[in-house]
Amino acid sequence: MSGISAMALLSGAALRARRPIGNELPDAAVTGPFPSIDVAAIGLSKSYDPNAKVLDDISFAVPKGEAVALIGCNGAGKSTLLRCCVGLAPIDEGSACLFGEVLSTLPPRRLREFRARVGFVFQQHNLVGRLSVLSNVLHGALARTGIRGWWHQIAASIERERALHCLELVGMADCAGRRADRLSGGQSQRVAIARALMQEPRVVIADEPVASLDPKAAEEIMTLFAGLMEKGRITFLFSSHNLQHALRYSARLLGLSGGSLVLDAPAKSQTISSLREIYDSPAADA
Amino acid sequence: MPNSLPPRFQLPGLGSFFGLLTLALLIHSAANVGLSPGQFIAGLPHIGRILGEMFPPDLDKVHRVGTAIAETFRMALVGTSLGIVLSFFLAILASRFHSPFPPLYFLARMVVSLFRTVPDLVWALLFVVAVGLGPFAGTLAIVIDTIGFCGRFFAEAMEEAHQGPQEALRALGARRADVVFCSVVPAALPSFINSSLFSLEKATRSSVILGLVGAGGIGIELKVAMEMFNYSQAATAILAIFGLVIAVEQVSAAIRTRII
Numbered sequence: 263m264s265g266i267s268a269m270a271l272l273s274g275a276a277l278r279a280r281r282p283i284g285n286e287l288p289d290a291a292v293t294g295p296f297p298s299i300d301v302a303a304i305g306l307s308k309s310y311d312p313n314a315k316v317l318d319d320i321s322f323a324v325p326k327g328e329a330v331a332l333i334g335c336n337g338a339g340k341s342t343l344l345r346c347c348v349g350l351a352p353i354d355e356g357s358a359c360l361f362g363e364v365l366s367t368l369p370p371r372r373l374r375e376f377r378a379r380v381g382f383v384f385q386q387h388n389l390v391g392r393l394s395v396l397s398n399v400l401h402g403a404l405a406r407t408g409i410r411g412w413w414h415q416i417a418a419s420i421e422r423e424r425a426l427h428c429l430e431l432v433g434m435a436d437c438a439g440r441r442a443d444r445l446s447g448g449q450s451q452r453v454a455i456a457r458a459l460m461q462e463p464r465v466v467i468a469d470e471p472v473a474s475l476d477p478k479a480a481e482e483i484m485t486l487f488a489g490l491m492e493k494g495r496i497t498f499l500f501s502s503h504n505l506q507h508a509l510r511y512s513a514r515l516l517g518l519s520g521g522s523l524v525l526d527a528p529a530k531s532q533t534i535s536s537l538r539e540i541y542d543s544p545a546a547d548a
Numbered sequence: 549m550p551n552s553l554p555p556r557f558q559l560p561g562l563g564s565f566f567g568l569l570t571l572a573l574l575i576h577s578a579a580n581v582g583l584s585p586g587q588f589i590a591g592l593p594h595i596g597r598i599l600g601e602m603f604p605p606d607l608d609k610v611h612r613v614g615t616a617i618a619e620t621f622r623m624a625l626v627g628t629s630l631g632i633v634l635s636f637f638l639a640i641l642a643s644r645f646h647s648p649f650p651p652l653y654f655l656a657r658m659v660v661s662l663f664r665t666v667p668d669l670v671w672a673l674l675f676v677v678a679v680g681l682g683p684f685a686g687t688l689a690i691v692i693d694t695i696g697f698c699g700r701f702f703a704e705a706m707e708e709a710h711q712g713p714q715e716a717l718r719a720l721g722a723r724r725a726d727v728v729f730c731s732v733v734p735a736a737l738p739s740f741i742n743s744s745l746f747s748l749e750k751a752t753r754s755s756v757i758l759g760l761v762g763a764g765g766i767g768i769e770l771k772v773a774m775e776m777f778n779y780s781q782a783a784t785a786i787l788a789i790f791g792l793v794i795a796v797e798q799v800s801a802a803i804r805t806r807i808i
Contacts, residue, residue: 348719378721388716392734401730405721412729454716461720 298362299323300465300497301347305356308342316342318521319356324499324514326464329491331508331529332501334518335541340501341385343518344469347499348380349373361464378405381458381496383468387450391443395434395453398442399425402460428456432486448479455486466490468500472507480504484511505534602783609781613769617788619683620765623758624751624796627687631694631751632744638695639702645714646706646728660703664696668754672763683764690751690758697750698743705739706732741807745800752796756789 302323309315316339324330332340345351346358349365357364360376368376381402389398396414400421404411407421414422429435432452437445442453451471458466468487472480484507491498502508508515509529517525517540524540525532560568641647641656671692675685706728713731722730733740759767766785773782 350715350719374721374723376721377719380719382716382719384712384716386712388712390713390731390734392737393730397730401717401722401726402720404717404723404726404730408726409729412726457716457720 298326299359300326300361301467301499302359302362303343303347303356304359304364306343306346306353306358307355308339308346308351308353315521317346317518320518320523321356322516322523322526323359324465324497326497327495328514329488329498329512330500330514330516331512332499332516332518333503333505333508333525333537333540334501338518339521340518341469344382344467344499344501347467348377348382350382374405378461379464381455381461381463381466383451383454383458383466383471385470385473387447387454389442389445389450389453389457391441393442394438395429395440395442395445396422396425396438398453399428399438399456399460402428402457405461425456425460428459429453431459431490432456447474448476448483451475451479451483452486455483455490459490463496465497465499468498470501470503473503480507487511505537508537509534598779601779602786604780605783605787606778606780607784609769609784613766613784613788616759616766616769616785617792620755620759620767620789621752621792621796623683623686623690623765624748624755627690627755628694628744628748628751630687631691632698632747634691635695635698635702636740638699639706640728642699642703643706643732645711646724646732648724656699657703660696660699662696663692664700666696668693669757669761672758672761676762681762681764686755686758686763686765689763690754693754694747694751697747701743702736702740705736705743708739709735738807742804745804749793749797749800752793756793 303320306317306320307315308317320343332343334340342351346353348360349358353366357366359365360380363376365373365376390401394414397412400407400411400414400417403421403424407417410417411421414425417425426435426438429438432455434449434452434456437449437453442450445453451474455471466487471487472483475483487498487500488511490496498512500512509532512529515525515527515529515532515537516523517537519540525537638656638660641652642660644653647653647656668689672686672689675688679685679688709732713735714727717727717731755765756767756770759765759769760771762768766789770782770785770789773779773785
C-alpha cells in the first residue's frame with residue numbers, strides 16, 4: 263500500500279473514532295504523526311511457509327479509545343496479527359503501526375518505550391511461575407523501574423503499593439505473596455491483567471483472553487476489561503471465538519478468514535448469524 | 549505382485565556397518581590394553597597384603613590428615629563457588645536465545661567447550677607451573693573445570709526455559725537483561741542448583757586428585773604415604789577422603805530434595 267493511501271487509512275480511522283482523546287495517562291513519549299490512531303496495520307502480510315501466507319494484505323486502524331474485536335476460526339491468523347501489531351513477530355510485507363508510527367522504523371529503545379504502553383494479555387497468561395504474584399505484577403513496570411522491578415523484595419515502596427492496587431482492581435490482592443504457578447487459570451489471567459494495568463497502558467491487546475476459562479470466569483474477565491475501559495479510556499483490541507463477547511464488548515469487529523480481512527464493520531450492524539458466515543466461508547476451510 | 553520369501557542374508561545397512569565397526573574397535577582396544585585375567589588373579593594376594601597393612605589406620609597423623617582434608621574441601625568450595633558465578637555470566641553469552649551478539653555466542657561456546665574438554669589434571673599442571681605449588685593452583689583448576697561443566701548446563705537450562713513468559717516481558721518493553729533475570733533465571737533455577745551441587749561433588753573428588761600433582765589438598769599426603777609404602781597412613785587419608793565425599797554427597801542430596 264502506498265504512503266498516501268496509508269495516510270488516508272489512518273486519517274479516516276481517526277474520523278471514525280467513537281471516543282477520541284481523553285486518555286489521562288502521560289503519553290507524550292509515544293505520540294507519532296497520527297496521534298489519534300493507536301494500532302494500525304497497512305498492507306500487512308506474513309508467512310511462516312513460503313507457499314502459504316498466514317496474513318495477506320491486512321489493513322485496519324484502531325483509533326484511540328475504541329474497543330475492537332478480532333474474530334476468525336482457528337488458524338485464521340488472529341494471534342499472528344496481534345503479535346505483529348507489537349513487533350513480536352516479524353512482518354514480510356507492509357507495516358504495523360503503534361501510536362501512528364511504523365514499528366519497523368523504530369530503534370530498539372523507542373520500540374521498547376512504545377511496547378511499554380501496550381498491555382498484552384496472552385491466552386496462556388505467560389506469568390513467571392516460580393515468582394510471586396506481586397513480582398509478576400511489578401514486571402509490568404519494568405520499562406520505568408529497571409532492575410528494581412525484577413523482584414518485589416527490591417522494588418521501591420511506591421511501585422509495590424501500585425502493584426498491590428492493580429491486584430485490588432482485579433480482585434487478587436489477597437494472593438500477592440503466593441507463587442504464580444499455584445494459581446488457577448482464572449486467577450492467573452487476572453494477575454496477567456493486573457500486570458498489564460501496572461504498565462499504565464494506553465492500549466490493551468488481548469489474545470483470546472478467556473479461551474481457557476470456564477463461562478463464569480470468562481464473563482468476569484470480560485466485564486473486568488469493559489470496566490477498565492470505562493475507567494481509563496483504554497484502547498482495547500481483543501481476539502475471541504466467543505461471538506457474544508465480540509458483539510457485547512466491542513464497538514467494531516474485524517473478521518479474519520484464511521489470512522485475509524473479510525470483515526471490518528461496527529458491532530451494532532452485525533448479528534451472531536452474520537458472523538457465523540466467517541466461520542463457514544470457503545477461505546476458512548483452506 | 550507375487551509374494552516372495554525374503555533373502556536369507558542381506559548386505560548390512562549403515563547402522564549395522566557402524567555397529568560392526570564399533571565391535572571391531574572394542575576387540576582391538578581390549579587386545580592392546582593388556583587385559584589379562586591371569587595377571588589379575590596373580591595380583592590379588594598383593595592387594596590383600598596392602599589391605600592388611602592398611603589396618604588399623606595410623607591415627608598418629610590424624611591432625612595432619614584433618615588439616616589436609618579441610619584444605620581439600622576449601623579448594624572445592626571456593627573453586628566451585630567462583631566457577632558457578634563466572635559460569636552464570638558466560639552461560640548468558642553461550643545461550644542461543646539470550647546472547648546479545650552471534651560472535652559472542654560462538655566465542656562463549658568455544659571457551660566453555662575448551663574448559664570442558666581439557667581435563668582438570670592438565671589445568672592443575674598448568675597452574676602449578678604458573679602460580680606455584682599449593683592450593684591456589686588447585687582452586688584455579690577447579691574454577692576452570694566448573695566453568696566447563698556448569699557453563700554448558702546453565703546455557704542449556706536457559707535455552708530450555710519456557711518462551712511464553714519471556715515473550716510476555718518483551719511485549720511489555722523489557723530489556724534483554726530484564727527478560728533474563730525476571731523470567732529465564734527463575735525458570736532455570738532448579739537446573740542451576742542441581743548442576744551446581746553436582747559440580748561441588750565433582751570438585752570435591754577432583755581436588756583429591758589435584759593434590760597428586762602438587763596443587764594442594766590431601767592428594768599429596770596420599771601420594772607420599774603410598775610412595776613410602778606407609779599403607780596405614782594412606783588408609784587414614786583414604787578414609788578421610790571417603791568421609792568428605794560421602795558428607796558432601798549427602799548434604800548435596802538433602803539440599804536438592806529441599807529446594808528442588
